[in-house]
Amino acid sequence: MHNNSLLNSLILLLLTFSFCSCSSDTISIHKPLRDGELLVSKSKTFALGFFTPGKSTSRYVGIWYYNLPIQTVVWVANRNILHHNLSTIPIWSTNVSFPQSQRNSTSAVIAQLSDIANLVLMINNTKTVLWESFDHPTDTFWFLQSWKTDDDPGNGAFTVKFSTIGKPQVLMYNHDLPWWRGGHWNGATLIGAPDMKRDMAILNVSFLEDDDNYVAFSYNMFAKSVITRVVIQQSGFLQTFRWDSQTGQWSRCWSEPSDECGNYGTCGSNEDGTGGCVRKKGSSVCENGEGFIKVVSLKVPDTSVAVAKSGLSLEECEKECLQNCSCTAYSIADVRNGGSGCLAWHGDLIDIQKLNDQGQDLFLRVDKIELANYYRKRKGVLDKKRLAAILVASIIAIVLLLSCVNYMWKKKREDENKLMMQLNQDSSGEENIAQSNTHPNLPFFSFKTIMTATRNCGHENKLGQGGFGSVYKGSLVNGQEIAVKRLSQNSGQGKEEFKTEVKLLVKLQHRNLVRLLSCCFEKEERMLVYEYLPNKSLDLFIFSKHLSNSLIVSLIKTKGHHWIGANVLKLCGIARGVLYLHQDSRLKIIHRDLKASNVLLDAAMNPKISDFGMARIFGDDDEIQAITKRVVGTYGYMSPEYAMEGRYSTKSDVFSYGVILLEIIAGQRNTHSETGRASLNLIGHVWTLWTEGRALDTVDPALNQSYPSAIVLRCIQIGLLCVQENAINRPSMLDVVFMLANEIPLCPPQKPAFLFNGSKYLQESSTSGGGSSVNEVTETTISAR
Incomplete structure (x- = not known):
């Protein structure tokens, strides 16, 4: 049974519009909290009050950092209750029982905000704790549940908590399914969060576990002035942030899962993601000699x-x-x-x-x-009679090996110095590769080595033709397969694209980006050596009718009823690759030529983004967009603001991604550029069908309706959101990843950009072929409607 007088004292009331400032850290039944007032902890570290998240119109009770310029909410009381209007109706209650001995002393009950962001309800004279917010966390440490969206702090899809089944361990769940495992505490760190170990020197960590399955984990900084927080994001990442007072921003320290291999059970039973750990059983279950x-x-x-x-x-x-x-x-x-x-x-x-x-x-x-x-x-099993001979032969082999290594090292240094000298002679004035120190671990292949590997770049080894050269398949002496891009000697733009691609790819490491293995700058030749991807490019599958059906089924068809499961969609892989370029890498990079032919597929059909010759780096974190007079890219994939005004940003790549998504579903190109003019494009066709309620007519007929219609409709809607005419209305790539991974309601798309109905195009191919690229926006006539 609850005492009514006490219940009133446990409620935060929204009584009136009152915009006074409150510096107290305590409220009681005689001193309620009104909208516009704040509780402030004694050290002025945290504040409690009413707030409206993002673009929401609802009011919530929450706790946030008081002394930071960015409102960072760490706890929400009424996260699943929406209130749009101020009233005297209670908007939140702790709903706890009152001790029998104190029922006549309700005035002694207070709620106090501590300096560690804990709202504590207690009996004032005895300090008996009746309730505390630490027992009801939201998305910030330590049973955690993500917000639904930036505008809605309600219960999201992802939760993090200790599982006490077997050996206690940290698990993240997507709804009720394991998503990522932080693992058990091994005395030094959580075994599934290896980056956490780097912070042990500055963290005071406490872990408690007893025989009754009681588990407690806490941490604080040795340096009290350092502000940190642990958050579970709406997109399924557990991340730590540290406040950077110089930049006035939160700086991310580590994030898990760090890649798709980190997702729970990705490789199935007895696998470690590298092909090992499969037990070979003998003739009996428990035999001698095991x-x-x-x-x-x-x-x-x-x-x-x-x-x-x-x-x-x-x-x-x-x-x-x-x-x-x-x-x-x-x-x-x-x-x-x-x-x-x-x-x-x-x-x-x-x-x-x-x-x-x-x-x-x-x-x-x-x-x-x-x-x-x-x-x-x-x-080793060595024959004693041969041991002496083997030792002598080993010494000789070591001497020869050291001589060979010394010769190869000198030759490598000569090749590197030659590359540096030639790049320093470049008249463009742009920082060269040697000066940028971006290739300390990148090996340089000789021209002879590459010619031998590709059989002199023979026609039978040719994989494709691009605007700046051709790509050939090769095989090194150790059997490793490679792909070699040989830039054309008569290409006036090749040197710049060569330098850009080398500088970027040696800095970027992600499972959804193609990996640069080496380069060559010799005898006026400029070559880039990549990992070989046997399934070539995405456009060969979605635009070749005899292949498209099998590919799209593998992209869309899922097991079960959830959008995300054990089989992560390849669409999400492309999106994660672009998200890494925009947000998660050390550099903020705009690709500027994202298209189906620049998405390569490995043996497992995993997508990898390639061709960074046209990419541009944003130097500052707050740099949003840039303007150029030299527009480069491919018709049908360029956003309207870039094609017509030269303005590019991360939203330009979002537009290109949306085009790829719609092309995969429809099995046809957005535009056809064989004649130099674009006909009625795919975006306009899909939009027309969407407005008429016939969006599924977009789907490639080769699928024979063997697809889940709800998922396809969701993909079409996400694609239309990405290609909206106004760049501000397009989602970020983080939003796209979140929409693909969660079954949340989507906003209705606004009118897309029906691009390229103009009458004059420049016929210059892009770096990887597939469509036409444009140059100098002032020389191009393009119209949009």
Whole structure:
């Protein structure tokens, strides 16, 4: 039973329009909080009051940093209740019981805001805590649940919490499905958040776990002046931020999952994302001669099925696991002071990932044949009679190898110096590659090496033709397959694009960007060496009718009823690649030539964005857009503001992405440029069908209606949102990733840009072919409607 008088004292009332300032840190039944007033903690670190998030018209009760210029909300009371108008109706209540002994002393109940952002309801004279906001967090540490959107702090799709099944561990859920696993606390860090280990020098971390499955985790900065926060984003990322007083912005420290391999169970059972860790069983379940091999630096498997025992040494842990035929692997539970305790897994191993030097060792059970091979590789089996001869031969081989390495090092230095000298002679005045120090680990291939690998760039090895040269398939002496872009010697723009692409790609590392392996600048030749992607480019599949059906089915068809599941859509891969360029890389990069032919596909049909010759870097974080008189790109993919006015921004790439999305669904190009003139384009056709309620008529007929209509309609709507005529109305790439990953309501699209009905085009190809590129906006007549 609740006491009515107490209940009133537990409610924050919106009584009247009152815009006075309040510096108190306490409220009571006799001193309520009104809209416009604030509770401020004693150290003036946090404030509590009423606020309106983003573009919302609703009012919420929340706590935010008081002394920062950017309102950063860390807690919301009434996050799922919308209130548009001020009234005397209570908008939020703690709804807790009052102690029997204090029911006649309701005036003694106060609510106080502490300096650690905790709103505490207590009995004033005894300091007995009745309720505290720390027991009801929102999206900021530590049972966390994301906001729905920037405008709506209601319960979002993603939550982070400790799972106490088996060995307690941190898990992120997308609705009710595991999305990312932070792993267990191994005494030094959360094993699934390796970047967190870098912050241990400046963090005071406390972790508590008892036999009753009670788990508590807390942290604070050793330097009290440093402000940090941990947030779960609406797009499914757990991130830490540190306030940068010099820039007046939040600076991101780390983010998980850091890539798609970090998502829970991406590679299935017994896999670590690198093709290993599949157990080969012998003739019986538990045969003689079985043992364990060590796999180093892993995110150890899901501990919900692990058995944890304290006090055991590594040798004792091995002995116990070997005696149990169902035990498949073991590892150290606590890595401190040389290691102690035991974690043992029984059955399949789920969610393993290679973590370089930040992970733990996992001891994997194998049969006697595999165990023998393992020790043979480690120790070798040497015949004593041949040992002396082998030692002599080894010494000779080492001497020859050192000589060869010395010669190759000198040759490499000569090639690099030659490249630097030629780039320094460039009359353009632009910073050259050598001066930018962007290639300390990039190997330089000789012209002879590339000619040998590509069979002298023979026609049978040619993969494609672009505006600045051709691309050839090659194979190095070690068997590695490569793709070589050979820039045309008569291309007046080739040198600039060469320098831009090298400078960018050596700095960018992402699973959805093509990887640069090497380059060559020799004998007036300029060559770029990339990883080879066997399935070539996206346009070959979606515009070739005999291939398009299988591709689109693989892009759209999902298992289950959720948009995001174990099979992440390839569309989202392209979007994540562009998001990395815009926001997550060290540089803010505008691609400017995003199109289907510049999206390459690896053996697993994963997309990788290529061709950065036209890309531009924004130097400052607050730089929003730039203007150029030299418009480059491809017809049908350029945004209207860029094509007609030379203005480009991240929203220019969003427009191009929307065109690609619609092309994938329709199986046809946005424009046809074979005659130099664009006919009625795909955007206009899709918009017409959308307004007539016949959007599914857009879908490629080759699919024979073998697709989920709701998902396709959602894709079409997202595509139309991306190609809206006004750049301000287009979503950011972060918004696009979020819309693809969540089944949230979408805004209705506004009129798109029906581009390129003009009468005059310049016929200059883009760097990778597929459409025409334009140059000098003042010389191009383009109309839009």
